[in-house]
Amino acid sequence: MSETLKQNGNGSNATQNQAQPVYIIDGARTPFIKARGQPGPFTPVDLAVQCGRPLLLRQPFQPNDFDQVILGCVNVISKEMNPARIAALRLGMGTGMPAFTVQINCGSGMQSIDTAYKHIRSGESNLILAGGAEALSHAPLFFRQEAVAWFASLSRGSWIDKIKKMSRFTPKYFKPEISLKHGLTDPVVDLNMGQTAEKLAYLFDITRKQADQYAVSSHLRLHRAQQDNFLADEVEPLFSRCGQLYEKDDGVRPDSSIEKLAKLSPAFEPPYGKVTPGNSSQITDGASWVILASEEAVKQYKLEPKAAIIDSEWSALDPSIMGLGPVLSSTAIMKRHHLNFDHIDLWEINEAFAAQVLACLKAWNDPDFCKDVLGLEQSMGELDHDRLNVDGGAISMGHPVGTSGNRIVLHLMNAMHRLGKKQGIATECIGGGQAGAMLIERV
Numbered sequence: 001m002s003e004t005l006k007q008n009g010n011g012s013n014a015t016q017n018q019a020q021p022v023y024i025i026d027g028a029r030t031p032f033i034k035a036r037g038q039p040g041p042f043t044p045v046d047l048a049v050q051c052g053r054p055l056l057l058r059q060p061f062q063p064n065d066f067d068q069v070i071l072g073c074v075n076v077i078s079k080e081m082n083p084a085r086i087a088a089l090r091l092g093m094g095t096g097m098p099a100f101t102v103q104i105n106c107g108s109g110m111q112s113i114d115t116a117y118k119h120i121r122s123g124e125s126n127l128i129l130a131g132g133a134e135a136l137s138h139a140p141l142f143f144r145q146e147a148v149a150w151f152a153s154l155s156r157g158s159w160i161d162k163i164k165k166m167s168r169f170t171p172k173y174f175k176p177e178i179s180l181k182h183g184l185t186d187p188v189v190d191l192n193m194g195q196t197a198e199k200l201a202y203l204f205d206i207t208r209k210q211a212d213q214y215a216v217s218s219h220l221r222l223h224r225a226q227q228d229n230f231l232a233d234e235v236e237p238l239f240s241r242c243g244q245l246y247e248k249d250d251g252v253r254p255d256s257s258i259e260k261l262a263k264l265s266p267a268f269e270p271p272y273g274k275v276t277p278g279n280s281s282q283i284t285d286g287a288s289w290v291i292l293a294s295e296e297a298v299k300q301y302k303l304e305p306k307a308a309i310i311d312s313e314w315s316a317l318d319p320s321i322m323g324l325g326p327v328l329s330s331t332a333i334m335k336r337h338h339l340n341f342d343h344i345d346l347w348e349i350n351e352a353f354a355a356q357v358l359a360c361l362k363a364w365n366d367p368d369f370c371k372d373v374l375g376l377e378q379s380m381g382e383l384d385h386d387r388l389n390v391d392g393g394a395i396s397m398g399h400p401v402g403t404s405g406n407r408i409v410l411h412l413m414n415a416m417h418r419l420g421k422k423q424g425i426a427t428e429c430i431g432g433g434q435a436g437a438m439l440i441e442r443v
Helices: 013-017 044-057 083-090 108-121 145-153 159-166 179-183 193-203 208-227 295-301 319-336 354-364 367-372 404-419
Strands: 022-029 068-072 099-102 127-135 284-294 307-316 346-349 423-430 434-442
Touching: 022 044, 022 108, 022 295, 022 404, 044 083, 044 127, 044 284, 068 083, 068 108, 083 099, 083 127, 099 108, 108 127, 108 284, 108 307, 108 404, 108 434, 127 404, 193 319, 193 354, 208 354, 284 295, 284 404, 307 319, 319 354, 319 423, 319 434, 346 404, 354 367, 404 423, 404 434
Parallel strands: 068 099, 068 127, 346 423
Antiparallel strands: 022 284, 022 307, 127 284, 307 434, 423 434
């Protein structure tokens, strides 16, 4: 396996000599709304705007005081090209506000934070709004290639030629393909994301029961967080055009159990696969923003930082085992700062699939993997589950791909404050064989 895990990390040692500290001041997200077979009530920009308005209203500075806006979004819809700019304008940030959209699949929301972090760290900017927005329910349908070729042929030739071409029409041309299905399939290794999770389950001997147990714990933790109002300061309600109110993540199943999940059939490798709809992340719509500031901006506007960004790392590996990416990116950060599991109080590992998260934990606890792939003298040991995704994750709340990387940083910061913890790492695997990780510290 080590040969397929040679990575090219781009984490910068310059973080040790950064020009100035970078702080997270505040943040907010929308409820994550489960896709239910039809376009939801909000586009990516709708979500970003409704999430951003209350966040900006409670700040002691004006919306046009930002230097720029950066937004992660993967499935940009045709009427919202560069959603960052449209959102910035709709948020009243002024026509002179630079705004751009970033896309690195599941890491897009974290990429927006990291790009802002590096702009501020270098002294180029002082105040940046960084976020992620995704409406997977709006993923477009498109015609098959043979249908596209047939339609295009009708524009060429004489009327007689066109009539002949029309006679070749077949009803299957009107059967659309789902773009999301293609987007979740890696074109290089020809595996969809669920199949890559199945491969990890096989390589690390993850059982179906273990995956289902993890999924149940995710639902129970999110339900507890909702019941105890742990997310009250994080989630801003949404209002649809028809007046419907969305107050909380609506994919959580508090009655989830191993017995119920055991009844579900494997989704990607029937009949013996381990990955099912019940232990996979949910297809959802949602947005998240965080405000990043330099020390100069903190002093100028008398801000109260919640966290400081200490370091970040992006790694790459074989796309067929993309789910192991968090191990590479997080370990690189820990090695740079001479940290181990005892030093990291809380973890957010995006729950693309239960088997994928469990494979990461097993990899860290495998002496041979740690030696051959991570260059360690011994295994990292066991990551305490009580420190991991303490309020649930994408299995229970959903995974709007352009948003999740932003949400896990935001929630990690808030959870550290609630629990009185000092340091945490947020990390996610990325379709295509990449991963991102970020080390933050409570202020």
